[in-house]
Amino acid sequence: MTPATRILVIGGGIGGLTAAIALRRKGFVVDVIERDPDWSVYGVGIIQQANVVRAVAELGILDDYVEAGFPFDELEIYVPSGERVARIPTPKLTQDYPANVGIGRRALHKVLGDRAQQAGATIRLGVIAKAFDDDGEGVTVTFSDGRSGRWDLVLAADGLYSATRGMILPDAPVPAFMGQSVWRYNFPRPADVTSLHVFEGPKGAGLVPLSQDLMYLYLTTPEPDNPRYPREGLAAVMRGKLDGTAPQIRALGEQITEDDEVVYKPLEALFVEGPWHSGRIGLIGDAVHATTPHLGQGAGMAIEDSLVFAEELERADTAEAAFVAFRARRYDRCRFIVEESMAICRAQVERRPVDQAAATRKMFEMVARPI
Numbered sequence: 001m002t003p004a005t006r007i008l009v010i011g012g013g014i015g016g017l018t019a020a021i022a023l024r025r026k027g028f029v030v031d032v033i034e035r036d037p038d039w040s041v042y043g044v045g046i047i048q049q050a051n052v053v054r055a056v057a058e059l060g061i062l063d064d065y066v067e068a069g070f071p072f073d074e075l076e077i078y079v080p081s082g083e084r085v086a087r088i089p090t091p092k093l094t095q096d097y098p099a100n101v102g103i104g105r106r107a108l109h110k111v112l113g114d115r116a117q118q119a120g121a122t123i124r125l126g127v128i129a130k131a132f133d134d135d136g137e138g139v140t141v142t143f144s145d146g147r148s149g150r151w152d153l154v155l156a157a158d159g160l161y162s163a164t165r166g167m168i169l170p171d172a173p174v175p176a177f178m179g180q181s182v183w184r185y186n187f188p189r190p191a192d193v194t195s196l197h198v199f200e201g202p203k204g205a206g207l208v209p210l211s212q213d214l215m216y217l218y219l220t221t222p223e224p225d226n227p228r229y230p231r232e233g234l235a236a237v238m239r240g241k242l243d244g245t246a247p248q249i250r251a252l253g254e255q256i257t258e259d260d261e262v263v264y265k266p267l268e269a270l271f272v273e274g275p276w277h278s279g280r281i282g283l284i285g286d287a288v289h290a291t292t293p294h295l296g297q298g299a300g301m302a303i304e305d306s307l308v309f310a311e312e313l314e315r316a317d318t319a320e321a322a323f324v325a326f327r328a329r330r331y332d333r334c335r336f337i338v339e340e341s342m343a344i345c346r347a348q349v350e351r352r353p354v355d356q357a358a359a360t361r362k363m364f365e366m367v368a369r370p371i
Helices: 014-025 050-059 062-068 105-118 163-168 234-241 298-315 319-349 356-367
Strands: 006-010 029-034 045-048 070-072 074-078 084-089 100-104 122-125 129-134 139-143 148-151 153-156 176-188 196-199 205-209 214-222 263-271 281-283
Touching: 006 014, 006 148, 014 029, 014 050, 014 105, 014 298, 045 050, 045 105, 045 214, 045 298, 050 062, 050 100, 050 298, 050 356, 062 100, 062 105, 074 356, 084 356, 100 105, 105 122, 129 163, 139 153, 153 163, 163 281, 176 234, 176 319, 214 234, 214 319, 263 319, 298 319, 319 356
Parallel strands: 006 029, 006 153, 029 122, 074 196, 153 281
Antiparallel strands: 045 100, 070 100, 074 084, 129 139, 139 148, 176 214, 176 263, 196 205, 205 214
16 A cells, blocks of 8 residues: 655656656656746766666656757766776666766756656645645645645655745755866767767866757866856856866867856765655655765666655655665765765865876766666
8 A cells, every 4th residue: 555645746856857757657646846936957967877878768758858958878987187097888787778878957857847747746836845745644735825735744855945845854064165176168079079078187178969969167276165156158258277187188179168158067966874764754864864966876876766756755654764775775886976076076176186087987887776
């Protein structure tokens, strides 16, 4: 007997939308709320590695991913001189499909939003959950628009700055700034960028193919004082940050011209060691295990969360049992990703050598294991 029929999902991003799809596939009634009235998308692109390709296949939307993105089966490692020192085949976990997919954030958002709605989830925009009344049998939620409703349980995928986490787990840690930030910018894709290119050094960088015509550059830089750069002049600031990087990266500088196209984000991380739920209200994704992007697995962990939670909810006798079993399955895997990513980040900030190839192989070995 399942402990829930109607579920409220808080957050209309990657975690919330994949949760909606996974739960609808199990037959649950799902309502999604998203605080952004425009349902806008932050960022330029994202890497979906082999474990994520496998998870997306289980969601039944892999063909949409491949069609909307750029598939590839290896990554290349470069040192600051620009010399390639390793080409690493990445494991395929889904037969007849690529090991990885690079995909634009807007393209990904469209895929997930369309498929969640096609699956039967309802989505309301511009709405915030202001209060929860969990009486043990269900949760009554009061919203910012004055409405209220009742659900059997609430699943919050509301990100790094989760308001739900603050409401249900007031003693949980808050995001910690890591002394580093990431810059991202889109470019036309050259013919030779057919896989992820990772450049080692105190300023980490990478080129990610997103489509036949598009790729993006990510660049991590030490920012010890966590400055807030004004939008005006941001392209010039990013160009200046390319000093000391590999020749291939510096050569892109002349194309960084549009302030509004620069995506700049201070890097913060979070791992909740205690409970991931309270009563009938639980958390997934960045709300409990937000990582820096050094291993490219942040969104992947949220997508895997969605599948695992749907499975545990379907088989559980109580909401408590579902939340406990979900955390038990996800804890070690998510902690590994957060800690290993933070270790790379700290090494770059402290200007210590980073063996990116070894770290990547270790990560692939871990995430290839069943979820």
